[in-house]
Amino acid sequence: MIGVTFFWIALFAxxxxxxxxxxxxxxxxxxxxxxxxxxxxxRGLRADRAExxxxxSGELSERSWLGFxxxxxxxxxxxxxxxxxxxxxxxxxxxxxxxxxxxxxLLSWLIVLCYLVVLYxxxxxxxxxxxxxxAFVVIVVASLFPMDLEQQLIPALQSYWLQIxxxxxxxxxxxxxxxxxxxxxxxxxxxxxxxxxAGLAGRNALNLLGSLAxxxxxxxxxxxNQLEGxxxxxxxxxxxxxxxxxxxxxxxxxxxxxxxxxAGKTSNYGGFVFGSVVVALxxxxxxxxxxxxxxxxxPEDRGEVxxxxxxxxxxxxxxxxxxxxxxxxxxxxxxxxxxxxxxGYKSIAVGWPLFTVGALIAGAIWAHQAWGVYWSWDPKEVxxxxxxxxxxxxxxxRAKWGLKANWCAVTxxxxxxxxxxxxxGNLVLxxxxxxx
Amino acid sequence: xxxxxxxxxxxxGLERKVPSPWRxxxxxxxxxVLLLVLVLVSTVGVIxxxxxxxxxxxxxxxxxxxxxxxxxxxxxxxxxxxxxGxxxxxxxxxxxxxITRLPKHIKSxxxxxxxxxxxxxxxxxxxxxxxxxxxxxxxxTGAREILKRxxxxxxxxxxxxxxxRPALAQRGGLGRLGPFMTHISLVIILAGGLLASMAGSQHxxxxxxxxxxxxxxxxxxxxxxxxxxxIFGGLSEDRLARREMEEMDWRAxxxxxxxxxxxxxxxxxFVIETTPEGKIADYKTxxxxxxxxxxxxxxxxxxxxxxxxxxxxxxxxxGYSSRTVKRAILGVTAKDGGEEAAEVELPFGxxxxxxxxxxxxxxxxxxxxxxxxxxxxxxxxxxESHRNPAVKIDVYRGGEKQFDQWLLMRSMGxxxxxxEEYSFALLDYDPVLYTVLEVRTHPVMGVxxxxxxxxxxxxxxxxxxxxxxxxxxxRPGPKAGAAEIFLAGASRKDRxxxxxxxxxxxxxxxxxxxx
Numbered sequence: 001m002i003g004v005t006f007f008w009i010a011l012f013a014x015x016x017x018x019x020x021x022x023x024x025x026x027x028x029x030x031x032x033x034x035x036x037x038x039x040x041x042x043r044g045l046r047a048d049r050a051e052x053x054x055x056x057s058g059e060l061s062e063r064s065w066l067g068f069x070x071x072x073x074x075x076x077x078x079x080x081x082x083x084x085x086x087x088x089x090x091x092x093x094x095x096x097x098x099x100x101x102x103x104x105x106l107l108s109w110l111i112v113l114c115y116l117v118v119l120y121x122x123x124x125x126x127x128x129x130x131x132x133x134x135a136f137v138v139i140v141v142a143s144l145f146p147m148d149l150e151q152q153l154i155p156a157l158q159s160y161w162l163q164i165x166x167x168x169x170x171x172x173x174x175x176x177x178x179x180x181x182x183x184x185x186x187x188x189x190x191x192x193x194x195x196x197x198a199g200l201a202g203r204n205a206l207n208l209l210g211s212l213a214x215x216x217x218x219x220x221x222x223x224x225n226q227l228e229g230x231x232x233x234x235x236x237x238x239x240x241x242x243x244x245x246x247x248x249x250x251x252x253x254x255x256x257x258x259x260x261x262x263a264g265k266t267s268n269y270g271g272f273v274f275g276s277v278v279v280a281l282x283x284x285x286x287x288x289x290x291x292x293x294x295x296x297x298x299p300e301d302r303g304e305v306x307x308x309x310x311x312x313x314x315x316x317x318x319x320x321x322x323x324x325x326x327x328x329x330x331x332x333x334x335x336x337x338x339x340x341x342x343x344g345y346k347s348i349a350v351g352w353p354l355f356t357v358g359a360l361i362a363g364a365i366w367a368h369q370a371w372g373v374y375w376s377w378d379p380k381e382v383x384x385x386x387x388x389x390x391x392x393x394x395x396x397x398r399a400k401w402g403l404k405a406n407w408c409a410v411t412x413x414x415x416x417x418x419x420x421x422x423x424x425g426n427l428v429l430x431x432x433x434x435x436x
Numbered sequence: 437x438x439x440x441x442x443x444x445x446x447x448x449g450l451e452r453k454v455p456s457p458w459r460x461x462x463x464x465x466x467x468x469v470l471l472l473v474l475v476l477v478s479t480v481g482v483i484x485x486x487x488x489x490x491x492x493x494x495x496x497x498x499x500x501x502x503x504x505x506x507x508x509x510x511x512x513x514x515x516x517x518x519x520x521g522x523x524x525x526x527x528x529x530x531x532x533x534x535i536t537r538l539p540k541h542i543k544s545x546x547x548x549x550x551x552x553x554x555x556x557x558x559x560x561x562x563x564x565x566x567x568x569x570x571x572x573x574x575x576x577t578g579a580r581e582i583l584k585r586x587x588x589x590x591x592x593x594x595x596x597x598x599x600x601r602p603a604l605a606q607r608g609g610l611g612r613l614g615p616f617m618t619h620i621s622l623v624i625i626l627a628g629g630l631l632a633s634m635a636g637s638q639h640x641x642x643x644x645x646x647x648x649x650x651x652x653x654x655x656x657x658x659x660x661x662x663x664x665x666x667i668f669g670g671l672s673e674d675r676l677a678r679r680e681m682e683e684m685d686w687r688a689x690x691x692x693x694x695x696x697x698x699x700x701x702x703x704x705x706f707v708i709e710t711t712p713e714g715k716i717a718d719y720k721t722x723x724x725x726x727x728x729x730x731x732x733x734x735x736x737x738x739x740x741x742x743x744x745x746x747x748x749x750x751x752x753x754x755g756y757s758s759r760t761v762k763r764a765i766l767g768v769t770a771k772d773g774g775e776e777a778a779e780v781e782l783p784f785g786x787x788x789x790x791x792x793x794x795x796x797x798x799x800x801x802x803x804x805x806x807x808x809x810x811x812x813x814x815x816x817x818x819x820e821s822h823r824n825p826a827v828k829i830d831v832y833r834g835g836e837k838q839f840d841q842w843l844l845m846r847s848m849g850x851x852x853x854x855x856e857e858y859s860f861a862l863l864d865y866d867p868v869l870y871t872v873l874e875v876r877t878h879p880v881m882g883v884x885x886x887x888x889x890x891x892x893x894x895x896x897x898x899x900x901x902x903x904x905x906x907x908x909x910x911r912p913g914p915k916a917g918a919a920e921i922f923l924a925g926a927s928r929k930d931r932x933x934x935x936x937x938x939x940x941x942x943x944x945x946x947x948x949x950x951x
Contacts, residue, residue: 152715155738155751342932349929353895361888370739372638372750372876374884375629377514379482386478393471400464418479425482 002091003084004147007105010084011143013077014112014136020070021129025333027066067129071119074132078112081139085109088149097166098150098157103423104142106167110174111135118178118343126334127343130181134416138177161366168358169384175351176391176416182344183412189334190406344412345398352391359384383422390415461525461532470529474522481513527626530619538616544903545609550593550602551907551924560907560924562935564942568949572910572919575949576601579908579921582944586937588906596909603908611901611928617894624887632880640752644870648702648726651747651875658879698745699727706754706871719751721871736873752874756867758804758817760784764827765864766797766843771857779863787832794833795858801828802865806844815842827862831855902929906941921945 085106088096096102112135119128153162334340363384368374375381394411401407460466484505485492493511494502509516557563568575580590580603588605595601635658641649702724709717721736725744734742742749761784768790769777780790782799789796803817806826815828826844830837831854839854843862853859909922923942927934 152711152713152717154716155718158718158737159739161739349899353899356895357892361892364888365885366739368878368881369741370750371752372741372748372874372878374881377481377486382478382482382514386475386482389471389475389478393468393475396464396468396471400468422482 002149003087006080006084006087007143007147010077010081010109011136011139013073013080014108014132014139017070017074017077018132018136020066020073021132024064024066024070025126025129025330027064070129070132071116074112074115078109078116081105081109081112092149092151095163095167096149097170098153098162099145099148101142101145101147103166103170104138104145107170107173107177108135108139108142110171111138111177114174114178114347118347122335122339122343127178127182127185127340130185131178134177134181156370159366159370161362161369165358165362165366168354168362170358172351172353172355172358173416173419175347175354176387176412176419178347179344179351179394179412180416182340182347183409183416185334186337186340186344186409187406187413189331189337189340190409341408344409348391348394348412348415352388352395355384355391356388360388379425380422383418383425387415387418387422390418458532461529462536467529467533470522470526474526477513477519477522480510481519484510484513486514487512523626527623530623534616534619534623541612541616545612548591548593548604549907550604551909551922552593552596552600552602554600554909554911554920554922557907557909557922557924560926562925562938564923564938566921566923566942566945566949567913568919568921568945569917570919570949571917572599572601572912575919575921575945576603576908576910578948579603579910579923579945580605582941582948583906583908586941588904598911600909600911603910604905605908606903606905608901608903608928611897611903614894614896614898614901617890618898619894621887621889621891621894624890625884628880628883628887632878632884635879636877638874638876640872641749641875642755642870642872643703643706644757644868645703645705647870648700650697650700653696653698654877657877698747699725699729701725701749703871703873704733706869708754708869719754719871721751721873723749723873746877746879748876748878750874750876751871753872755820755870755872756804756822757802757870758820758822759802760868761799761802761827762866762868764799764802764829764862764866766799766827766829767861767863768793768795768797769859769861771853771855771859777861782829787830790858793858795855796832796835797860798830798832799827800830800840801842802826803828803842806842808842822867825862825865827865829860831860902927902934904928904934904937906938 085096088102095106097106111131115128115131115135118131122128335343363381364374367376390411394408394415397411398408485496488511490502490506490511493505496502497505505511509518513519551557554565557565568578570578576592583605584590586605588607591604591606593602593604637654637657643649704722704724706719706721708719711717718737722733723736723742724733725731725742727744730744736742736749736751738751741751763781763783766780766782767777768780778790778792780788780797782788782797784799784802787796787798801815803815803826804820804822804824805818806815806824807818808815815826818824824844824846826842828840828842830840832838841854841860843860845862845865904927905925907922907924911920912918913920923938923945925934925938925941
């Protein structure tokens with residue numbers, strides 16, 4: 001198979017680069033424990049801003065040989081993947097994007113390209129280090145798909161619009177990946193123990209989603225092969241457990257946290273809220289499952305899934321606690337909120353127009369030429385619309401609130417997640433776009 | 437940026453007024469909520485299968501949710517009234533926001549504001565005050581040169597008191613119109629989409645090679661009267677059923693008193709091209725347009741529709757005839773055994789002698805999904821699919837027809853033949869292809885493409901064109917022959933690099949005054 005060797009070189013190069021970057025960040029931990037201790041490990045926004053102002057640039061531009069090596073390794077991987085792409089492209093006489101493997105491969109390549117751009121523009125900034133894992137995950141997912149090169153395009157794809165539509169869309173998504181990394185880092189930087197119960201609801205929601213995500217991923221990794229296929233029915237399962245869990249968790253955390261504060265105890269807020277939320281979720285999920293056995297209001301296997309979900313979220317407690325600890329320490333090492341916001345905005349400002357023109361407008365023109373319908377509410381079309389709307393939401397939120405809310409970062413993160421879900425959606429959902 | 441409501445609240449004291457619809461549509465907060473609702477609801481529409489029979493939902497989501505989904509309209513989300521309503525609200529909000537903010541944007545984009553009071557310069561984020569050793573005239577010229585080199589357009593204002601001469605250098609004002617264009621383009625697209633769905637028509641037309649079909653004159657569909665009648669006539673079951681019938685068979689159009697034919701189209705041929713490996717390479721329908729005004733042939737492929745007089749013919753799909761075949765391939769075996777089966781190819785309807793025997797066969801009928809009606813004792817096909825193909829053969833001996841018999845392909849062996857000497861089996865057949873063309877009219881596409889064009893321009897202006905402005909004012913300084921120059925700068929986007937640029941300008945001015 002053409003170019004596959006170079007593809008694997010790239011994959012392992014990205015893995016190595018990612019690991020090296022992680023080591024670099026860990027070494028930063030070790031290098032300034034005094035600084036972290038002095039500020040108590042928790043620094044308010046104001047203290048951060050003050051430091052930025054004083055230092056002038058607000059960026060942590062420490063060079064290290066680890067960081068340099070990491071970037072070098074990523075560059076080598078990038079070259080290897082370029083060779084692979086060129087080889088495949090020459091072999092079929094067009095950009096090889098008609099299969100899942102081809103698309104994901106190109107996406108990861110473009111994300112690494114964005115990584116290199118970010119590294120160049122913002123210097124040895126940790127933002128680049130967080131874009132690399134995204135590229136790695138995408139290339140790993142790509143490797144799971146068959147790598148055969150499809151010489152013969154089916155008649156529906158025989159048009160120059162294929163290159164325009166898919167290439168611009170994937171370019172846009174690669175830029176979104178940078179926005180995603182910036183958004184994640186922004187939220188991490190902003191991760192702050194709240195002394196005011198009024199902000200609890202938002203925190204709860206975030207922690208809840210986090211625990212569900214970790215629980216689900218863990219569960220799928222550990223027990224995935226025992227579950228009978230992925231079915232959209234799961235969604236309602238989660239929603240019912242989520243709803244019950246949230247309703248129970250919020251008052252518990254408000255009351256409990258308030259009690260802790262008044263007792264003068266310094267609370268590990270993240271751990272506390274998370275713990276209470278997860279326990280509530282576990283209880284509610286198990287309750288839903290048991291109730292279902294009695295009353296049978298969900299299809300049978302769904303009831304089992306409910307219990308399973310609850311159990312998995314319980315497993316997520318140790319994982320999340322570890323992550324919390326890391327996050328709190330990491331916060332100090334991150335660039336300023338301004339930089340992160342700017343990096344995120346700029347990448348989305350590049351990506352969104354490309355996505356608009358490529359995914360939506362070029363897609364509509366092509367659909368009109370091929371089928372006579374420029375918009376048919378096909379799952380992938382609506383998925384692209386959802387991605388587009390989420391980023392519109394980001395732009396409007398940013399116009400309204402600027403840096404004052406985490407919400408913008410959340411939308412930036414959700415947008416890219418939506419992009420990835422739309423990508424794999426056609427595996428499951430079919431529709432006009434389900435070619436492969 | 438406090439919302440309008442906040443100001444209102446503080447004015448009215450403790451009284452909380454509900455914002456008027458106009459204010460609501462105008463507010464950013466409402467837009468954000470609206471977008472969020474659209475995102476969530478549309479996501480559900482992606483996950484939940486659309487337009488499936490109710491049983492599917494019960495099976496997937498259980499008794500409770502399975503009934504809730506169709507009841508709330510999530511089974512046909514993109515046509516349900518409240519979803520369409522949501523988008524209508526979006527259009528209303530887009531229009532309100534655009535109209536309200538347009539004057540301000542135009543003023544900002546094309547207007548020329550000058551700062552005449554030196555104190556006002558100090559209030560700007562980026563500002564500078566330089567004492568120069570040159571005359572005010574010279575200073576102004578110098579500033580103009582430097583700013584022009586930076587790509588900014590220079591405008592001078594009227595002299596102000598104290599001999600102050602203001603000027604403005606700006607560029608990229610057009611970028612301020614980007615958001616307006618983007619928003620208005622969406623209105624155009626959505627409105628156009630609605631009109632197109634009402635005025636356009638579509639129809640599946642199946643045709644065999646050699647068959648021609650009429651294309652009716654559908655201009656009545658763009659008449660407003662037709663649509664008003666449809667809207668006010670209501671969407672009753674009756675009308676919906678008729679509409680479906682329309683789409684299946686133009687000859688059943690109930691709404692026009694006389695059917696008028698625009699022109700005819702004859703399908704000459706339909707082929708499926710395959711690669712040597714057997715993969716599908718292309719679908720090609722060769723069609724001739726039989727219009728007295730213009731007679732021409734065209735090969736219709738996917739992505740290459742035939743267009744004639746605003747009618748579009750798309751290669752949509754194909755099928756195999758259920759009542760005829762090109763040829764049938766039979767196996768003839770001697771009943772007394774010993775002899776191998778001979779294969780005979782029977783072109784449909786033609787008599788072919790079986791070599792080495794005294795019989796002649798003809799394939800005279802075909803059924804793709806064979807069914808035998810016991811009551812009427814007739815054979816036929818149950819459906820269009822080729823689930824149970826069967827061919828009817830006429831068997832002749834010495835020029836006389838002995839009998840006819842249906843041969844089912846799926847029953848291997850076990851065929852009791854009416855003939856004494858030979859038994860027959862249907863081994864294979866060449867189906868007759870027919871093409872299915874999708875015939876559509878697109879009466880309002882121009883509006884939609886205009887909207888798309890405006891959106892591309894709007895998005896480009898919003899993100900890639902940055903409005904930069906530098907205000908200048910020069911006045912004679914305390915000493916003769918010396919001037920004071922005030923500068924202020926503002927940039928909508930990319931503030932970091934503009935800050936650097938502003939610094940360059942200031943440095944250049946300082947250098948110039950020295951040199």
